[in-house]
Amino acid sequence: MVTGTATSSEMTDTVVAPGRREQNKLDTRRAIAASALDLARAHGLGNFTADQVAAEAGVSRRTFFNYFHSAEEALTTTTDALLELAAAEFMARPADEPLLDAMIAALAAIAKTDNLSVCGELFRMAEGSPELMRSQLHAWERAEARIGQAVSERMGGNLNPLYLLALVGAVLSCVKAAMQVWAAAAExxxxxxxxxxxxxxxxxxxxxxxxxNNPR
Amino acid sequence: MVTGTATSSEMTDTVVAPGRREQNKLDTRRAIAASALDLARAHGLGNFTADQVAAEAGVSRRTFFNYFHSAEEALTTTTDALLELAAAEFMARPADEPLLDAMIAALAAIAKTDNLSVCGELFRMAEGSPELMRSQLHAWERAEARIGQAVSERMGGNLNPLYLLALVGAVLSCVKAAMQVWAAAAExxxxxxxxxxxxxxxxxxxxxxxxxNNPR
DNA sequence: TGCAAGTTTGCATTCTGTGCAACAAGCTGG
DNA sequence: CCAGCTTGTTGCACAGAATGCAAACTTGCA
Structure with missing residues (x-):
């Protein structure tokens, strides 16, 4: 059950039918996420309700909860997209490239994300909001699992589990640290x-x- | 407002008055956490209410919420204690020891925790419960901040922020990975x-x- | 002893989160 | 184009979460 990664809407119509159903769902999802971000900016993070988000997105409260468990989770779609991109980039690296080089290249590509500034904004917001922080951390955790899976497959599945988990965790921690420093600097x-x-x-x-070794 | 780290209840009474107030609060806190763990074991993670926890702990529902935001957070006290221990161990390392050696020694000491088996249990529980997972992740995040602080002070405050954050994050990720592998093995x-x-x-x-370098 | 500071509790209230059943909108195949 | 199937949306109901508030109760200290 893979979440349809952007199937390159190239020319007008491709073989696979995107379908109006799929499209509508994506639209609502985006609308809700956008409304949540708006309200978070306008009123502050804990200071608005699911009702308000739903209203602003033009859907019912019930529909909001069909898509997200909470307002914070709606905000996290942005971060999710960023991490999804990283995973995709990694899987696109040539198979003969050394593992660490591939990871570095893939994760550096994160900087190419569309909503980069929004991600930074969320990083800063999360500092003051336990709920959002948890949501974001969870997003990173999911990404860790996905990327771990990808690394495992790339290496033919015969990797020491401890090595795998430690490596992927450490790499993502470094990226997180980088984003933290960057977000703090780039207001x-x-x-x-x-x-x-x-x-x-x-x-x-x-x-x-x-x-x-070298704390420069 | 420091959470009173075990002020060595050595003999009968010491100079600093632990005070019955402090003690009572700690007792209730522990009672609530214990009840939450009991219920989680008995009924499964999402299958009990704050009311039940409060009842079993012998306090009112309102008091439960004075201590924790959720049942999951109550469970996380155990993990918190483990990470608190790591931080304490780190701060107790000799000042002239190389940084990485000190961190390795301190974090290896985690294995000496009292409730080790409970921690493993929680690790496994968290796999199937997003809420608990988030709580646990948040606990690690807080530990990261605390330890980062300690490292910074140890090095006289003149450390490259990126180095600091990346190092501490990576180290804790490795420990997390170790616990994950261990918890999965030790049923x-x-x-x-x-x-x-x-x-x-x-x-x-x-x-x-x-x-x-060496994926053994 | 008696007051000041800190805790617990019940009550009221708002909001969350989910099951359910009716309804509507997209997708067939005739 | 219609009938029927599938899938998404909505309103309703309801249990429970979470928090403010004020009254009752403990503990600490002079």
């Missing part, structure tokens, strides 16, 4: 901001690769 | 289980120190 949607983030990510992962 | 409260956990932790952290 406003800067221009070259993406480049800065990429530097931070590569920097953190290089430290990891070197075994943290 | 029942084994005897030499603690030693196995310590091996896993040291193993994971050694990989980290070596830069994950």
């Amino acid at each position: 406003n949607p800067q221009d070259g901001s993406a480049a800065e983030l990429e530097d931070q990510i590569v920097g953190a992962l290089s430290m990891l690769r070197d075994g943290f | 029942n409260p084994q005897d030499g289980s603690a030693a196995e956990l310590e091996d896993q932790i040291v193993g994971a952290l050694s990989m980290l120190r070596d830069g994950f």
